Amino acid sequence: MIKLWMAPAGLHIEPGKLADAKELARIHALGFYRGWPSGEFESFLSDPNTPVYVACDARRRIAGFALIRVVEDEAELLTIAVDPKWRGKRIGQALLKAVLDDLLTTPARRMFLEVSEENVPAIKLYQREGFATISSRKGYYPKADGSQATALVMARDLG
Template sequence: MNVWSAPGALHIARGEVEDADSLARLHAQGFYRGWPASDFADYLGDSRITPAYVATDARRRISGFAMLRISGEESELLTIAVDPKMRGRGLGAALLAAAFADLAMSPVKTLFLEVDETNAPALALYHRFGFAPIGKRKGYYPKPDGSAATALVMRATIG
């Protein structure tokens, strides 16, 4: 089992079905429409297709996670979330680095994602990891006020 270092005396390991409730809580803190724990449990149940990387302490208290979907030589970053108290400390970068390291040992050659085009911190992080914009999806992210944000579709090469 791979384990990666993370800031704040945390480490990154693969997510497990038992982490579903924690991931749902973290996701709801970062996104207007959080996903239910049952969805996370389903994803975590097939870690070959939808691996998750969790930043956790020695007692398995999770402070952040990234979840992927793998299909052949392509993968998609489904979501990434960091506890608001831990943001700005490099945890998101550590999670992405772990995912990239793991994917480098697989047949995956390309990683895709969608991000709100106004999310400057996320865009800065993704650019650091070599993601480049390849398209847009208008009205992709619903907002609390009833409007919808445009998603920027990005791609990075693995390896």
């Protein structure tokens, strides 16, 4: 069965492929101080418990992606990243909705994520999609200036 979801701006969302690792690493590095290397993405893309969802156009140019881990009845959003030139077009929201939709076909009943308390657009997105803050982790994210940001731990039931 082919899994596809519609996305804004003429994009669609589909499962990631091993060949996407380098592009995912590039996009991730544009959004996070410590981007993950392509080898890390190769490991994720090879593991059926860490599905990757890519938002791309008809020529498969990737605008953004979401990566989750599913373990028994829990899922975790490991990362979500959108190329800066595609931000503000609701690509992140479409990716999150595709993830939540796909999780309905798994045993997962609750989803967790961590987000920097400084990432207000992401926090608002997660809140709109039913996530609530359940705890925080001080000093969780290193920043370029040597300081550290607090992570908010958020969760929501999956239905």
